[in-house]
Amino acid sequence: MAEAAGVSRPLVYRYFPGGKQQLYEAALRSAAEELEHCFAEPPDGPLTRRLSNALDRYLAFVDQHDAGFSALLQGGSVVETSRTTAIVDGVRRAAAEHILSHLGTQEPPGDRLRLTVRMWITAVEAASLIWLDEEKEPPLDELRDWLVEQFVACLVATAARDEQTAAAVRAALPLESADGPMGSLARRVLPVVSDAAHLL
Secondary structure, three states: OHHHHOOOHHHHHHHOOOOHHHHHHHHHHHHHHHHHHHOOOOOOOOHHHHHHHHHHHHHHHHHHOHHHHHHHHHOOOOOOOHHHHHHHHHHHHHHHHHHHHHHOOOOOOOHHHHHHHHHHHHHHHHHHHHHHHOOOOOOHHHHHHHHHHHHHHHHHHHHOOOHHHHHHHHHHHHHOOOOOHHHHHHHHHHHHHHOOHHHO
8 A cells, every 4th residue: 555655664654653444544535524514505496406516426436436435335444443444434414414405494403304315325325336246237327327317216106105205295396397207217217117006
């Protein structure tokens, strides 16, 4: 690691007396800060566009730091500690707070809405790792659009059980366009669910 950075081992251990573990944690904190900023987006325009922009940055990080991203979430040769776990969990919590702020609820997010958002973040992480394992297929823009649609689907499913989430969905819809992700998803899903009309 020292050779790759172009510095001597003594110099590394001077600044990182904790050795490999401390160096790993420093790199982890740096990556975490970059990932936390991925979901920061101005609160303007359609929700799906804001999510798409955030995912573009997040997935670009995954693509450019593939080995590091896998080590970040799956662990590597360095022992996982409460500090490393807290760093990774901090990224997840920061992402959740950004997304919840995009939903613009008038009251603090309730349990169901918060759980929905955090479940989706877990799905994004899992999809990113699987994407790396599948030799980066499908293309990034397709993966991004699919993840946005997954979020919309999760949100709508929760809205059927939770009034706060339903209010957030109703507030988001007027900003969406017919040719945007929500309109495209609705056109593809409606023919499928129409076959289930007899269940109503």
